[in-house]
């Protein structure tokens with residue numbers, strides 16, 4: 001008989017794990033608390049405007065294609081994408097930098113700054129590329145089960161070669177003297193919710209991947225990808241039950257036997273948890289299971305560290321601003337101070353923020369002549385700061401004024417037809433994201449690789465984890481990998497029987 005697998009959550013991690021298992025002959029059901037698939041890869045539709053609510057920047061396109069190729073499908077039958085060039089404009093003080101993913105164009109930026117910046121950039125790329133190959137093969141694309149998987153001479157040597165003991169910023173600064181160029185190569189760690197001034201240097205692979213492999217746009221927006229995964233999964237016979245929050249994972253001794261939904265227990269052979277790991281172990285596991293897994297609520301609330309969150313504005317605007325491309329970033333003049341404010345729970349006075357304008361490429365996001373804008377401001381998570389509704393609204397107005405000035409968005413406030421504000425509290429309530437983080441557990445050195453929650457539970461049999469707070473970490477391509485690793489662990493146990 002087919003093994004029955006229950007996946008808790010239809011985020012990217014849950015969908016990719018489910019798809020792989022369904023394609024490999026398991027009988028998979030996804031139970032999702034909300035009424036949409038995709039989790040944080042969500043969309044909002046209001047009065048003719050459409051907004052991607054979460055991820056917007058597509059990097060590592062091959063990883064996006066992988067779940068389709070692996071299950072025997074042509075990805076282009078499910079979603080299409082285009083490379084964006086220049087892929088981003090970054091504004092620092094009064095300087096504006098268009099960032100090209102054509103290496104020849106890009107190097108001009110460094111060469112015109114100084115010979116030292118250019119030589120430093122080339123050395124930086126070579127150094128980080130070597131580390132990337134090491135990280136990819138030995139740490140990202142593989143899961144860890146037992147201490148033996150990590151604490152062996154070969155792996156420890158590979159970990160040591162990553163030389164990841166200093167911060168991303170510190171490591172990159174050694175190569176590149178110009179401060180603006182340093183800023184251009186450092187904000188990308190915010191994509192996984194950690195400051196470049198405190199995050200491990202290995203996360204310099206993010207700007208490297210962005211520059212070398214480019215940034216892409218999924219036609220129709222990011223949400224099309226969640227719909228594509230859903231379509232492929234259901235075509236293969238998988239079941240998704242939306243509006244079905246799981247209340248408990250039911251275990252007997254050290255074995256998963258079922259899940260409790262709407263008060264009744266459904267039996268299952270195994271569970272893949274895609275719901276945020278710290279929330280799930282604190283809320284869905286029984287005390288006995290927590291004890292076996294060594295994950296007490298005290299550990300979840302006091303020992304684990306959490307990534308930052310963000311405040312999001314979705315603005316339906318009744319005009320277009322030609323000066324705004326697809327992705328624009330405004331960096332705070334004092335970026336270091338900006339990040340230390342976030343880490344200590346202070347609402348930034350001079351925030352860095354990100355503007356996404358899909359209407360620059362795709363007319364389907366807004367009525368004719370209008371545009372759908374998304375503004376993301378990194379802010380503290382709920383462990384450090386609670387914004388009231390009124391505070392969030394006031395701050396949102398300040399950010400709109402700031403963007404109006406920074407990018408000459410003439411009369412923006414008066415052109416806003418639709419406005420929605422999304423806060424850390426919304427992340428906690430809508431997605432069960434612990435402390436309302438946008439990116440899950442913080443990827444510190446002590447919460448990365450072997451030290452991040454594994455894709456297979458330590459002691460409970462039939463329990464697996466996929467998603468941003470688990471190995472290998474946050475960001476859509478990395479979460480896709482986590483879904484694949486969790487599925488691989490299920491299959492490995494199946495074949496061990």
Ligand SMILES: Cc1cc2nc3c(=O)[nH]c(=O)nc-3n(C[C@H](O)[C@H](O)[C@H](O)COP(=O)(O)OP(=O)(O)OC[C@H]3O[C@@H](n4cnc5c(N)ncnc54)[C@H](O)[C@@H]3O)c2cc1C
Pocket residue numbers: 008009010011012013014031032033034037038039040041053054055056057058059191244245246247274275276310312376430431432433438439466467468469473474475476477479
């Ligand atoms: C604002 C924002 C911008 C981002 N930008 C980018 C970007 O540009 N590029 C990029 O690559 N990444 C980006 N990311 C990161 C990326 O979106 C996430 O890392 C990824 O989508 C997380 O997927 P996940 O599967 O781990 O979790 P989630 O998306 O959180 O999915 C978990 C699912 O579990 C469900 N769930 C929770 N509890 C239960 C329960 N009890 N029962 C049933 N279901 C439950 C939730 O409803 C949710 O659907 C961004 C994230 C945010 C928030």
